[in-house]
Amino acid sequence: MKTFRKILLLVLALLVAGGVGGYFYARQKFEPGVNQLAVTQLPATCAFEWKADTTARPTVAHAQQLVPITVPGCPRTCYLQFDTGAPYTLLYEHPLAALREQYPATRRTLTLRADSVRDFRFALGQGQVQARKLPVLRYGARQLPADSTQPFIIGTLGADVLEGRVLIVDYARRRFTLCERVADSLASRTDFVPLAFTSRRVLLSATLQGEPRQLLFDSGSSAFALLTSQSRWQELSKPAAAVAVRPVNSWGKTLTSYTAPSAMKLGFGPAALPLHTVSYIEGMSWWQSALMRFSGMEGMLGNQPFAEHTVVMDVPGKRFGVVRQ
Template sequence: MKKKIGYTLLIILSILIIIGFIGVRKFNTALFKEKPNHLEYSFESKPIYFEWTGDTIGGFYEPQVAIIIPLKIEGLAHHFYMQFDTGSPHSFIYEKDLNSLRSIGMDINEVIKDDARYVEHFDFVLDGNHIKASMIKILQNYGHTFDKNDSIGRIGIGTIGSDFIGNRITAIDFKHQKIQLFDNRPKWMTSLPKFKPFDFTGRRIMLPVTVDNKDYEFLYDSGCSAFGLITTKNRFDKYTNGNTKEVNYDAKSWKSSIPIRSKKTDKLVSIGNANLKLKRVSYVDMYTTLQPLITPFTKIGGWLGNQPFNESTLIIDTKTEEFTVIKD
């Protein structure tokens, strides 16, 4: 009888391992597969100043929920903006906002390529930078409607994703809240700390990070503005003080809601040539028992947000796949 129970448990465990292996492989393939980049645009390499936007989530006010960049369209008095989100491999214009732009008189054509819809041409201004773009992907059934009289409130019409910084050098100065794009490294970058390699497979920014003398690859996601590091429950416990108050709320991710558990921390990490404070460590309160089993087989050691860089400048060269961090 004991042998039968043992064999049954062994079979169940084997099935779970097989299912887990298949699931992890699908996860890695979906996240890191190469994606076509049809986006093209011209720019003037002027500083683009951004703003932090705050929100109350589950009774807790978070002052840095997202990085938003004011956007102007010639002939319109509306206060548009786009979110800067390197966690998204595509830049988007939202379909509902696109339809509203058309309804107030803009002539915007679209094309279909690789079974996806794109805006053929779209000209706009990001803080003095005149952007002439083509092939911006359309995110269906997303966004908000507005009319010609909605010129007081802010209107988010899209997302600037990692395709926007592809084949570019991007300097993100978090302290002074500005982003600057370059086609080639300017001379002033020659005196910076040595650039180090990172992985940009699938347009995911995988930065090498050292924590407690252990090396990881963290996915840098500027859309995770409120977080320092999102990791597993066991690392969360290791990197934070057990006596520190835990903050629990549901974070928005596109159309989904994710249960997040967070704590403040003084934990130092090495990113590039800089030692930075994580400031906040979090974990997703879902499948916590499976995380230690699955995580070692994924390429992601965690999701790195903006909090560690708040007093620094992060420079990402996607041409050479190298980066550096300048502490202010």
Template structure:
């Protein structure tokens, strides 16, 4: 009997330390580097440009100093860093690249963003003949410790607000800005859930796992199957009609479509599992809403 107890204690000890090691591994794995952006001035309203009629990407105009050309970045809250595409900016004046690190200044609206450590990735194409010159991604580092309005009603965004708009006073709720991820508590089908808001997942309302997808889709819905590419990964999406409501404190949105994805990277899969999130919300579910995001005080409002 004593021997059995020792074995059981040994198993639980190994399990305990394995969980501790796993916790610290994932904490380090998904922790972003320091925020190297210097941000000045309120932006004022910046008009959103959609990549196509399906609104597959949310683009914002930017300008570099001493360059009259308007360039665009995709606004992606799922990315922890503002990143530029090496092949798209290699010929731009006043932007220096050294060992995949960029040094430069750009303006978005009236906001000036400066860094000596912009992330550079081997992606994109030369912009000479492009009608829309997409040169990078504006990540969640622009939101950190700042207030932002994403207004899909009038197709605009405002960054670096000095104060909370009056019409959102007393209308906000708690959310988590953890590791530069926007994690929103909500209720769906009487279940308390957590959702990641990813503005880079623009064309979808809710991405979730297959089990949740089967519960949320209408039984007689036609399934739309599409293939796409996400940073080199081939993804297959399965989208079905739904008829549910997601409640965010006093606000609610109607869930009309639900999607699950095959082909996510292991990193994306473990991020969702480790964080306990039930799914990922894209822009499409908020297209008739205005969102206030205060990452300094971790308060959010949806109208």
């Protein structure tokens, strides 16, 4: 009996040690590296664009939120997909090669060194961004579009641009403003909820089904209102409602999304915004699911609920707000 107890205690100890070790390993993997961006000359305001997903049926008009930037040596406007779900900014290898070929003056700035670009500068509205070192992902379009008015995407603008700053997004007018503080006149017209910027993720506390929920605001999930687990999706969707099933491209990997109508509302203090739809995705890796669990979030909130509103992400003030109309 004593031997059995010793074996049982040893097994339990190993399980606990493995769980603790796994937890800290996942936390370490979840933590982003040192912020590489230096942002000056704020406030910076620009008009963002929506990129449609024409491969979806029906077409998704607001699949990606694109912000225009100006790159030294390049006469055309380039674009970065704004993605608060990405903790750091990165560039795409194939579009950079196309720019170097078309505009030789960019070769010095856009030359890769060990899968990264060093001392990369770009203008965001009136603001100036200096990146010491940005990773480059083997991704993106290999050729510039023949129509110069079509957005040419060269990378992702991540949540690192928000660190210590305020972002105001007017979805109805497509205005993107990065600044250092919230004006008192705007704050007085805004309903705020708590915001945490843990590991450079925008985690906000909204109410759903009358209960507080911690949600990750992911502007990269533009095509969705709320991405959540399958079990929560079943709770939030309308009974017997038609479900839209479509493939979703996630960094070159095809996943499957399931979207259903929802009658639920998101609460931001006194403000209540209709959710309209709720979705879940099949095909996520074990690692992606583990990261979601370790982040403490209960779902990813996209841009859709705010389509006719203005939102304020006040990172220094630790608050997320919806401007009253």
